[in-house]
Amino acid sequence: MNDDAVFRALADASRRRLLDRLHETSGQTLSELCEGLNMSRQAVTKHLVLLEAANLIATRRQGREKLHYLNPVPIQGIAERWISKFQQQQLAALSALKAALEKPD
Amino acid sequence: MAESTFIYVTYIRTTPEKLWQALTDTDFIPQWWMGVRTETDWRVGGPWKLVLTDGRTADTGEVLEFEPPRRLALKWRNEFKPELKAEGWSHCLFELEPQGEAVKLTVTHSIPRDASQLIQAVSGGWPQILSNLKTLVETGKPLIPQRAAETAQA
CATH class of the missing domain: 1.20.5 (Single alpha-helices involved in coiled-coils or other helix-helix interfaces)
Structure with missing residues (x-):
């Protein structure tokens, strides 16, 4: 995990918005995260992949659902x-x- | 079922064995846990306890899983704040996975209730504790040697 990946991930308003939403409620599914956002599901998925690669979010499987959590450690x-x-x-x-x-x- | 969960992930440049040692050596733990001491003999089913720098018991519980160098699970309840104690038992899991030159450490702390104050309270402490652990294991020096235990602990 390097700082460059974290700064790159943070250098986008949509991704910061997603982190804000996880800060409000941690442990959301993709569908929950997409609600009320003016972004396609595909775009949200792409952002989440980048955020996870930067270790800013952690994911966990619960049954058939994948839940997303804000990881504040970086x-x-x-x-x-x-x-x-x-x-x-x-x-x-x-x-x-x-x-x-x-x-x- | 309603649940409050926080997950913390950090990548530490070390081996699972060394990280396991840092996590479970009760003489070493206070160096990264801001002076907080752990009292346990790590026997599965045996007691586990966190003691603040001023001698107060912060949290108690039980060792649920102890699988070196991969998995450590604790039953965990706050003892010194009545409103947190009333929430009952939480579950704290440490998972270690080797990833290239580093070890991925995942800490999952959860309690089977909505809007848990305990999980809120510990969420302030974990990022700092883990960041300190990473710095100490990677460089041999803790970033923040000691702080008022209350800021680190629920």
Whole structure:
């Protein structure tokens, strides 16, 4: 799984719309995902294949149905790449503050 | 049947054996699970427990399946938030599949009820925990060594 595949998959409004719908309700069939969208079933299928290849969605068979789930792990990886070092500083600042406040006089 | 499910997938550049070791070595787990400790002897049918950094029990359950290096399933219930505990038992499955140079790790956490608050609560934690596990196994260094356990755990 590389970041390029994730960014390419995200660089399309229709695919982001599909991810938004899975974010609202995870675990949908192709038919459910197509409902109310101005896209052909074939187009949705194509987008889903690309999203799955980028590991942004996971699928699971349940009986005869294939359910689609949002997989947020690659997005977490992208966020951490640039954000985590700032979070670390905040956490370090907070723990220093806690230590200072709790220090007996 | 009504069900709430979340599925998380990550690809980790390692072998199934090494990943299995990282997932089940109770001394190693806190390094990627943000300090949260696991207490179990991994006996199928035996107890399993998650303990927060402050010593509170977060979740308890039972080892349902233990098949190295492929499948680990847990019965899982929150213990410290009454509204989550009331939801009862959830099911958490770890599946490891070799794929080329990497291992595909799939975590499926589900509970047989609609709009589960437990599944909502753990969904905030899993992406970060798995991302941390991936970084630790691939580089030897955890990305986020320790955080307030509550942010990582339901």
